[in-house]
Amino acid sequence: MVFTSNRHGSTTSSPSMTSSIMTTPLLSQAIISSSSSAVSPAQTPSNKLPADPDPASFAKDNFVVNAFQIAMLCILAVFFLATIPRAFGRFSVGSEWGKGLILRSRSSAHVRRRPSQGRQTSLKRTHHKEAPNPDERVVPRRHDRSKPTNPSSNVSRPPYIRSWSTRSYPISVYFAQSFLPGVSYGLAFIVIVYLSGITSVIFTSANIFTDLGRPGFLSVAQIPVAVALAMKNNIIGVLLGVGYVKLNTLHQWAGFVVVVAAHLHGVPWFYRYANAGVLQQEVRRPLNAWGIVALVGLDVLWLVSTPVIRQRAYRLFYPGHILGFVVLLVSVCFHIPVAIRYVVLGAAAYALDHIIRLLKTRLCTAIVRPIRELSLTRIEIPMVTHGWRAGQHVRLRVLSTELGKLGWLEAHPFTIASASDSESGEGMVLMCKRLGGWTGKLYDAASRAVYYGSEDGYGHRKMKILVEGPYGGLGHMLLHSYTGALIVAGGSGISFSLCVLEDLTQKVISGAATTQFIDFVWAVQDKSSLIPLLSTFKSLLRCRGSAPGLSLNISVFYTRVPNSQDPATADALRDLPSGLSINTGRPKFSKFLNAIILKAKSLQVSHGIALAVCGPVGIVDEVRLVGRDVFGPERAAVGGIDVHEEVFAW
Ligand SMILES: Cc1cc2nc3c(=O)[nH]c(=O)nc-3n(C[C@H](O)[C@H](O)[C@H](O)COP(=O)(O)OP(=O)(O)OC[C@H]3O[C@@H](n4cnc5c(N)ncnc54)[C@H](O)[C@@H]3O)c2cc1C
Structure with missing residues (x-):
């Protein structure tokens, strides 16, 4: 009994196999019909794969999948065009250029001292342990903002450009409405359009039971899409003027499509092999073995990404996600060579993102203090003074084993709580709510300064940190x-x-x-x-x-x-x-x-x-x-x- 496949999912069967498959009428009929257009058994030794994919089927899948990708790019272009007026408004203000890309420092000579600094120095000398006035202790007073900073300067004001949601009122109002917490009709509409496109790719001149190459092709073609939507530094976000957090929902849906399509491609093969009684031989063949590895990698990736694990066990989610991703990328290339171009695209986007992340990372000394009333840790980074836009966040790593043996490896996002170019002298300020393991340990580490006394009696301590960013923010909204x-x-x-x-x-x-x-x-x-x-x-x-x-x-x-x-x-x-x-x-x-x-x-x-x-x-x-x-x-x-x-x- 023989049942073979070419690399692209077309089916080839020998007469002896056909009779055993007849036990499942629908499937077998489909297989028989597909086998007539595939490589004939006479051309193919029963225990070998055909040398090349079926060119006709490959060309068809290639065309349909690429047409879909181009259609998606066109939709992206429409969204991009809609953002152009506001992008133009934003960049017509000279000061907006280059802002929000990289964190910068001003030399200490340029950083004005905050008014309370002198007093802190005197306290330092006397080793005063009691905190003074509570509001001054936990949040040092800021520079007096009542004085115009640059009254004589000829500052240009930004033009007001109506957003596309204002222009498309009242339609935009319906799209903005939520039907579930955090899920708007607008988001649902985008997802439905995307999934409809995906469904039509699977069914356009293809039979889901016989043309198993189609969902497989679709699955690998969506890998770079899912990767692009997950990148911290991604071109889609730049074009649309939105941060990676906002694109994450779409990343999750693209990932979901990769998983479902891969299973629509892979699982029926095992069903066929099992029905034909050749499962054991088939899983040993490199093509199928790599396919199984890819599916397992994908399943791990999907399992650890479920909301329950992502929200309750981030430490399991993150390494599991990366491990599953790497296993998928490597194994799918060995499984089917046509995947290589998509994998290379995805891997290149991933590598580029990490290079940019590295370039956006600064090693700094931070002043860390607990704020009991808010149950959070306040982090000041005096060395980082400007370069971000209001509303942006950074990813923080604290280089200390006090946050757990591997705690220094974890990067946690925190929104910047101080304005860029602020004259307070504190530099960048972060407020980290004590929530789970990592933020709890950070708070405890900061609190130790209070228990054991700090240099100046203000209850703070210094810690080495890596700060990466800035990311996200208000986009083109000024x-x-x-x-x-x-x-x-x-x-x-x-x-x-x-x-x-x-x-x-x-x-x-x-x-x-x-x-x-x-x-x-x-x-x-x-x-x-x-x-x-x-x-x-x-x-x-x-x-x-x-x-x-x-x-x-x-x-x-x-x-x-x-x-x-x-x-x-x-x-x-x-x-x-x-x-x-x-x-x-x-x-x-x-x-x-x-x-x-x-x-x-x-x-x-x-x-x-x-x-x-x-x-x-x-x-x-x-x-x-x-x-x-x-x-x-x-x-x-x-x-x-x-x-x-x-x-x-x-
Ligand atoms: C864009 C953004 C900006 C944020 N800004 C602030 C802020 O200004 N102040 C503030 O107090 N909190 C902020 N947070 C939330 C903060 O990042 C989490 O509370 C913190 O990472 C929790 O870590 P934990 O180990 O203490 O808690 P856990 O109990 O492990 O996790 C609590 C929640 O945080 C999520 N989380 C855990 N680790 C990470 C991680 N490494 N990356 C992303 N999410 C994670 C989990 O999925 C879970 O939903 C922000 C989150 C995001 C996404």
């Missing part, structure tokens, strides 16, 4: 080109929102922004969370003095009502400056947005309102909904409403 901005943070989303707020106020002061109304809303559990950031908020509010037209309000909402009033918290939160309010309960975002709309409508010309939100999926969805629900005429009257959302997950 917050300072809008008339109004509602910036929302939920919990540790404050790092994103604070940086965005600081950057925006900095631009307002320097005259580089058209923004006149800013409302900042932070939803936290505990009232005491405000204490560490009080001095920062006060300093930001003081900037109104040098930007007379600016209306800036900061509202903090806390949901956990304390059993008894903590005197220290009450003390610290006494005498709040005007513009800063503390409230109980959940914020009503629509109220804040309506207030900005009213103010914007009172102007002769309004250049739109931007909503920037970062936090848990619930808050992000709520803010998106609030932006969506603004009635058409209101929306038009203020020049459009755009939402940028950021969630700390994928």
Whole structure:
């Protein structure tokens, strides 16, 4: 009994085999029909493969799959064209060029010292162990922003370019709507279009039961697509003006297609072999053996990528993902030579990404301190002073075994919490919420400085770190080109929102922004969370003095009502400056947005309102909904409403 295949999945059968396969009528009929167009048994020794793939079938698969890839590129080009006006607006501002690509340092002579620095030095001498005023201890006071940084400079303001979602209103509103937490109709539409294309590739002039080469071909052709969508530095993101985190969902779907198509190709072969009673011989053949290895690699890759493992055991997900990926790439090349070109493409993209990552990595000494009220670790990197855009994040490695034997190998993403070119002298600031193993150990390591005393009594310590980035951010959206901005943070989303707020106020002061109304809303559990950031908020509010037209309000909402009033918290939160309010309960975002709309409508010309939100999926969805629900005429009257959302997950 003989059953052979050519390398491209066409079927060749001997007469003796055919009779045994007749036990499964549909499949056998399909096989018989396909075998008539394949290499004849007479030409092929029963235990050997044909020397070459069936050229006709190969050419057909090649054509259909490549036509699909070209169609996808065309869709990408349409999206790219839609982003051009905003990209043009962004790059028409000279200062935007080269920003957000690489982290930079300014020599220490250029870095202004923060006001509290002198006092810290004196404390250093006396080995003062008690922290002073809590708000000064945990978050050193920033440079006084009330002084215009460059009042005489002739700073150019960015043009306001309406986003494609504003232009395509009201259709865009439906696309922005979520039907599951974090899943919008827009995203679902893109995925459906992609999967429809994939389905049509499988079925276009092919029979899923007989033309097993088609899904196999499709599977390998999607490898570079999946890789390109996963890269931290990827061309698709550059073209569309979005970060890799936003593309990750599409990466997951492309990966899903690779897995499903590979199984549609591979599993039926085993079924056929088993039916023909030749499974044992067949799995020993190199072609099939490599195919099995590729499938196993792919299954490992898929299994460790399931949301449960990815979210609960990242340390299993990451190495498993890489291992499965490497096994897949190598074995699929031995399985079918036509895969080599796709594997080379995928591997080249992967290698290039890693080279760029290396170039974007800096070895620095960081000042690390715990912030108890927020249950997070604050990291200052004085050496890195500029080069990022507000809303971007970096990947952090801490070179210490205190974070576990292999903890120094782990790279964790954290949004930059300070504005680029800030005059505080702190450089880059990160806020790392104590969440799981790694961030917990980081917090513990930082806390040791407090327990054992630090050099200057402020409870900080120095650690060697590798910081890689910057990545992501607001893309072509220029917050300072809008008339109004509602910036929302939920919990540790404050790092994103604070940086965005600081950057925006900095631009307002320097005259580089058209923004006149800013409302900042932070939803936290505990009232005491405000204490560490009080001095920062006060300093930001003081900037109104040098930007007379600016209306800036900061509202903090806390949901956990304390059993008894903590005197220290009450003390610290006494005498709040005007513009800063503390409230109980959940914020009503629509109220804040309506207030900005009213103010914007009172102007002769309004250049739109931007909503920037970062936090848990619930808050992000709520803010998106609030932006969506603004009635058409209101929306038009203020020049459009755009939402940028950021969630700390994928
Ligand atoms: C773009 C982005 C920006 C972020 N910015 C901030 C920030 O400014 N402040 C902040 O406190 N948190 C931020 N996070 C979340 C932060 O990266 C995770 O909380 C942290 O990596 C958790 O590590 P862990 O081992 O302590 O927790 P775990 O309990 O192991 O994991 C908790 C969650 O974090 C994810 N995670 C774990 N390790 C990694 C990793 N190496 N890379 C990516 N995700 C991982 C897991 O999938 C899980 O969902 C951000 C996340 C992303 C994706």
